[in-house]
Amino acid sequence: MESKVNYTAVGLFVILFTTALVAFGFWLGKYNGDTKDYRYYKLFITESVAGLSPEAAVKFRGVDVGKVETILINPNNSEEIELTLKIKKETPIKTDSYAILKFYGITGLAYIEIAGGTKESPLLVSDEHTVATIPSSPSLIKRLDESLSNVASKLSTTLDKADRLFNDRNVENVALTLEHLRSLSVQLDGYQNEVRTLIQQTIALENNATGSLNSIQDAADETKKSAANFNNVVTVKMGNTLDSLEKSSRETHALIQKIEQTVDRGDYDLRSVAAPTATEFNELIAQTKLLSNELEQSLNHLKNSPSDLLFKTSKPTPGPGEK
C-alpha cells in the first residue's frame, strides 16, 4: 500500500506551527504591547529586600496590580534600594498611599503591598515624562525587629534597676519592715478591746450630746421668750427713763452754762490765783537756800571752834591782801 502524502496539509501545518511559534516567542518576550496599560512608579526602601526579585508581584490591598520591574541600589544613596514598579493604569494609587515589603508565609518570597490611600486624596500621577515615587513604610519584620530591640533594651534596663533595688541591704530592710508590721499587727490585736470600749463610749457620748443639744434648744426657746418679755419691759420702762434723762440733761445743760459763765469770769482760774504765789514762793525758797547755806557755814565755824561763841579766840586765815 502506497502512502499518499498530502503536501498541502503538511505545508499548512508548517505555516501554522511556525506562526504559533513566532507568536509564542513574542508572548514570551513580552512584546505584547501592554505598555500603554501600565504606569511606572519608583519606590525607595532602606531595609533588606532579600526574597524580592524582579517580576515579584505588586498587590493593592491583596489584589495583584502589577509587578516589580527592576531592583537597583540607589546610585545617589547607597543606603537605599531603588525599585521600579509596574502597576496597572487603573489602580488608584493616591498621594497618601505607601508601599510595604511583605512575605508569602514561610517561603521567604517577598512582594510589594500598596496600602493606605484615602478616598478623598488625589491620585499620584505618573506618566511617561515624570515617574512618581510611592513612599515606603517599614515592613512588619523591621517593625518587629525594632520593637524587639526596644523591648530588649528596656528589659535590660529594668533588670539592672531591679538588681539595684533588690540588693542585700534593701532585702534586709524589707524583712525588717515586715517584722515591724507583724509586731504592730500583734499590738493592734491587743488594742481591739480598748478600741471597742472607745467606740461604745463614743456612742454613749453622742447620745448625751444629742440630749444636751435638745436641752440647749429648749433653753434657747426660753431665752427667746424671755428676750421678748424683756423687750416689752424695756420699751415701757426705758420710755419713762428716757424722759427722766432728758429732763436731767436739760438741767445739767443749764448748770454747765452757769459754770461756763463763772469760769469765763475767771472765778476759778487757779493758775492766775496761784501764779503770783508760786513766784513769791520760788523767791522765798531761793532766799531760804542762801540763808541755810550761811547758817550752815556759821554752824561749821562754831563746830570747829566752840569757844568763839563767847571769847572769839580762833584766828581765821585772812584772804590775800587782808591783814
Added chain:
Amino acid sequence: MRPPLFLVTLTLLIAGCSTQTPPMNEYILSSASLAPSFIESAAPYTLKMAPPKARPSLISKLFYYREGENKIGSYLYSQWVDAPAAMLDRLLYTSLQQNRLFSTTLSSGSNASGDLVLESMLHDFSHRIDRSGHSMGEIDITYTLIDTKTKKVIASKRFTASSPTPTVDAQGGVIALDHAATHIIEQCSAWLHLISKEPSWKK
C-alpha cells in the same frame, strides 16, 4: 550759887561782843562796762529767764578765792551783796532788755510765761591765784534755751571767761570778775542772737 553763875555767863557773853573786827566790804557786779549791741530787729519771741541755779558752795554771799589748784578760802572782810548766780542773772537780764534781742524779756520773778525759757547753771565764780603770784577772775556757766510749748531743749552751751586782776586782793578780784562777767554776757547775747535767727526750731 545761881546768881554768881548767871553773872559770870553774862559777863563772858558781853566780853565776846566786845571783840572788834575790821569793817566788812560788800561788792556788786557792775553793768557799766556792758557795751550796747546794734541788733537790726528783735526776734519775735518772749524770753523768760528761769531762776538761776548754782553749785551749792556758790549759793552764798561769800567771796571765794582759790590758791593753787585745790585750796579754797573766802575773804574775811569782803563779800558779795548777793549770790553770784543772782547777780549774773540780773546783769544778763539788763543786757538783753537794753539790746532788745527779743521782743520781750521777762525776769525770773515774772508771773507771765514766755515762748522761750533760759536756764542757767553756775559752775565757778572765783578769784584764782596761782603759785607765781598772778591772779585771775574766773567764771564758768552753762546756759540752756528751752521751747516752752514742746518742753524740748533748743540749744545749750557752756561759757567760760577769765580776766587778770590788777592787784592780788579782793578789790582786784572784783574788778577781774566784773570784766569776766561782761565777757560772759556778751558771749551769751551773741549766742542767743544766733539761735533766734536759726530756722531749725521755728514752727
